[in-house]
Amino acid sequence: MGSKSSRLLLEDEEVEEYVQLTYLKRTEILHLWDQFYSMDSDQVSRNKHCCLPVTYLEDFLPELKVNPFRDRLYDVFFLNRDQNGGVYFSFEEMLDMCSALSPKCPAKVKASWAFKVFDFNEDNAIDGQDLSLTLDRLTNKNQLSNNEKKEIIDTMMKEVNISKSGAISSREFVHVIMKMPDFSASFQMKA
Missing domain, CATH: 1.10.238.10 (EF-hand)
Structure with a gap:
């Protein structure tokens, strides 16, 4: 050892x-x-x-x-x-x-950390710009047209932004992430 x-x-x-x-x-x-x-x-x-x-x-x-x-x-x-x-x-x-990022970390705690990772501008909300940057990273930037990105972002905001504030709060993000069965497995790393 x-x-x-x-x-x-x-x-x-x-x-x-x-x-x-x-x-x-x-x-x-x-x-x-x-x-x-x-x-x-x-x-x-x-x-x-x-x-x-x-x-x-x-x-x-x-x-x-x-x-x-x-x-x-x-x-x-x-x-x-x-x-x-x-x-x-x-x-x-x-x-x-x-x-x-441990497999033993509870999903709700992981979701709170993930929120911080996806909040690129660090304003305690995930807005359209944050979602655009996330999509760019997940798709190697050039795989989606601007219209496709806009449609995805609009759909996400409509589904996730329950308060209709124009940005996803930490609470809304965690609520939605907790319903995704694969989230915990994808937000982990074994050291």
């Missing part, structure tokens, strides 16, 4: 706290810690709360490299940026993302 020196940096109390705060088992947390430590053992040995470049995580979780919402996942889960826009993550941020 992990090296003895990596385990010494993570206290049992911390691991138990992570078990309580996430949807991950102790063994999964320890595995993730070992992976985090191995990404840059020198830096992590000096400061276990350090932030590492997201490229390290992409090597550990290669499915991130091909995820059309990769940048949005980073925007939602990883708050650290350098002056050039480089993305960095801490161990706790990595745990948060892995917990939210």
Whole structure:
């Protein structure tokens, strides 16, 4: 499993706290810690709360490299940026993302995280522009005509935006997503 020196940096109390705060088992947390430590053992040995470049995580979780919402996942889960826009993550941020994308995370919690991912302009509502960007990513941008996109967006707004506000609220989004049987399986990643 992990090296003895990596385990010494993570206290049992911390691991138990992570078990309580996430949807991950102790063994999964320890595995993730070992992976985090191995990404840059020198830096992590000096400061276990350090932030590492997201490229390290992409090597550990290669499915991130091909995820059309990769940048949005980073925007939602990883708050650290350098002056050039480089993305960095801490161990706790990595745990948060892995917990939210865990098969054991409840569908309602996953739906709340998914809402944040699809809310591109971060205005706490999914509007037509957010839906357009989502469709572009799901269809490689050029597969739908503007008319087809407009029709899909209008239909979605009509069906999902119950309040008729012109944008889908978090509550409306979660309500609809909970009715989709495949959602939980599609919004997950095994670390």
